[in-house]
Amino acid sequence: xxxxxxxxxxxxxSMTTGAMTAASREDVQKxxxxxxxxxxxxxxxxxxxxxxxMARAAGGIKVTRKExxxxxxQMSIMLETGVTLSEALDTIGRQAKNPKYKxxxxxxxxxxQGGGDFSAAISRHPRSFPRLYISLMRAAxxxxxxxxxxxxxxxYLRDEQEIIRRVKGAVxxxxxxxxxxxxxxxxxxxxxLPRFATIYSNKGASLPVPTRILMAMSNFLVxxxxxxxxxxxxxxxxxxxxxxxxxxxxxxxxxxLRLPVFGSxxxxxxxxxxxxxxxxxxxxxVNLLDCVENTIDATxxxxxRDMWTRVSQRIKQGKPMSEELGSTALVPPxxxxxxxxxxxxxxxxxxxxxxxxxxxxxxxxxxxxxTRYIEPAMIIIMGLIIGGVALALMLPVxxxxxxxxx
Numbered sequence: 001x002x003x004x005x006x007x008x009x010x011x012x013x014s015m016t017t018g019a020m021t022a023a024s025r026e027d028v029q030k031x032x033x034x035x036x037x038x039x040x041x042x043x044x045x046x047x048x049x050x051x052x053x054m055a056r057a058a059g060g061i062k063v064t065r066k067e068x069x070x071x072x073x074q075m076s077i078m079l080e081t082g083v084t085l086s087e088a089l090d091t092i093g094r095q096a097k098n099p100k101y102k103x104x105x106x107x108x109x110x111x112x113q114g115g116g117d118f119s120a121a122i123s124r125h126p127r128s129f130p131r132l133y134i135s136l137m138r139a140a141x142x143x144x145x146x147x148x149x150x151x152x153x154x155x156y157l158r159d160e161q162e163i164i165r166r167v168k169g170a171v172x173x174x175x176x177x178x179x180x181x182x183x184x185x186x187x188x189x190x191x192x193l194p195r196f197a198t199i200y201s202n203k204g205a206s207l208p209v210p211t212r213i214l215m216a217m218s219n220f221l222v223x224x225x226x227x228x229x230x231x232x233x234x235x236x237x238x239x240x241x242x243x244x245x246x247x248x249x250x251x252x253x254x255x256x257l258r259l260p261v262f263g264s265x266x267x268x269x270x271x272x273x274x275x276x277x278x279x280x281x282x283x284x285x286v287n288l289l290d291c292v293e294n295t296i297d298a299t300x301x302x303x304x305r306d307m308w309t310r311v312s313q314r315i316k317q318g319k320p321m322s323e324e325l326g327s328t329a330l331v332p333p334x335x336x337x338x339x340x341x342x343x344x345x346x347x348x349x350x351x352x353x354x355x356x357x358x359x360x361x362x363x364x365x366x367x368x369x370x371t372r373y374i375e376p377a378m379i380i381i382m383g384l385i386i387g388g389v390a391l392a393l394m395l396p397v398x399x400x401x402x403x404x405x406x
Contacts, residue, residue: 004028007115008037017115029082042084060125061104068128069157071105076150085146086112104128117141131297132156132277139284149284156280160273163360166367167269171262173371177378181385186221188389193218196393210392250302257303257330265366270304271331272359279353288348289315304330321348335359 005019006028016037022028025042063071071092078088086109093105104125111121119138122129133153140149197215207215221228242248256266274295281291292312299305311324322340325331335355342351 004042006032006042007112008032025084025087029084033082042087060127061100061107062125062127063098063101063104065157065161067098067101068133069154069161071101072133072150072154072157076147076154079147079150085118118146130157131294132281135281135286135290135294136284139281139286143285152280152284156276159276159360163269163272163363166364167265170265170367170371170374174374174378177382181382184382185385185389188386188393189214189218189221190225193389193393194222196396208392208395210388211395214389214392253300253302256301261370265363265370266301267330268359268363268366270299270301271335272356272363274299274304274308275335275352275359276356279349279356282349283353288321292321307331 001021001023003019003021004025005017007017020028020031022031028042074092075085075088078091079085083091089105089109089112093102093109096102096105107125108118108121111124112118117138119134119141122137123134136149136153137146140146143149193214197218243252257263259266277295277298278291281294282288286294289312292308292315296305296308296312299308307324307328307330311321314324315321320340320343322336322343325339326333326336338351338355339348342348342355345351
């Protein structure tokens with residue numbers, strides 16, 4: 001019978017390694033489970049791995065969020081049925097068609113077979129695995145509940161992807177409609193109106209004020225198009241450079257929260273994402289301070305990052321988290337009050353997850369309602385812009401009698 005080397009964790013979460021002679025991997029797995037051990041890797045003596053070069057790239061291998069969800073789901077199902085983690089990764093990798101996805105599973109499998117922790121392996125690929133995911137896997141290794149934690153991570157990733165998709169949809173639609181209106185107006189001013197201007201100038205009549213304004217804009221656009229393009233390019237480059245600076249990003253984050261219609265959406269998004277991360281980590285056994293530190297790293301808005309930093313400082317001072325959240329305008333008062341109640345009842349993790357679900361449901365309703373009103377509003381705005389241009393063009397025709405008489 002062949003010899004197998006194995007890596008497993010005992011009931012306390014400590015890593016153990018050893019060797020065993022058995023007829024198959026399944027027999028080794030059964031023997032380890034009968035001893036109360038959770039098998040991480042089982043490798044036949046003499047097996048060797050293949051080194052991947054893509055993992056050495058800066059930031060590790062990058063896969064899409066959809067592929068990460070697919071990977072987590074498959075690993076969770078396989079682990080639930082008794083397959084070891086390295087075998088699950090190898091099986092998923094053999095079925096993968098994307099070279100990067102295949103390389104990622106191969107690199108992770110090699111790292112685990114070499115005796116490394118799964119959390120340490122995925123931490124080398126921060127472009128694919130968010131901080132929360134890594135923290136959950138680290139907690140799973142301590143508790144031996146890898147399958148359950150993978151399910152938690154998958155649920156979080158799905159919810160986050162759905163929320164972001166809805167927010168992007170609500171913001172992208174009006175931007176596209178407004179851009180289309182600007183392009184249409186520019187086309188009318190640059191190519192259509194000059195033809196009418198020739199006809200009107202031949203009549204030598206006094207044109208209506210809207211038509212004269214439109215013709216002045218058209219003349220400026222036609223005769224100064226190159227400086228306008230250069231100015232737009234310079235402005236775009238300047239904004240891009242500004243957004244790369246800390247001050248520029250902070251200014252944009254502040255502006256996001258103060259937008260007339262979308263400001264409340266961005267505030268609700270940041271609150272729900274932060275609380276969802278806190279609740280997921282806390283419910284998985286991660287201590288509160290580490291939960292806050294992970295939330296700080298994962299928060300993109302500078303204002304909310306500062307808020308969670310202050311929360312971390314309050315916790316280090318032995319003060320309750322709700323004290324800081326209740327004193328800022330970034331968190332709704334009712335949310336802060338619910339968290340305060342959770343702290344006093346000793347059920348903060350449960351309350352945070354419930355508040356996150358409540359906030360996300362409110363956000364979805366707000367986005368749905370916003371989208372319902374944005375569509376007719378943008379149609380009206382486009383109608384006013386394009387209709388105003390067309391009306392200004394046709395006003396002299398309506399007064400043609402006066403033009404001919406003059």
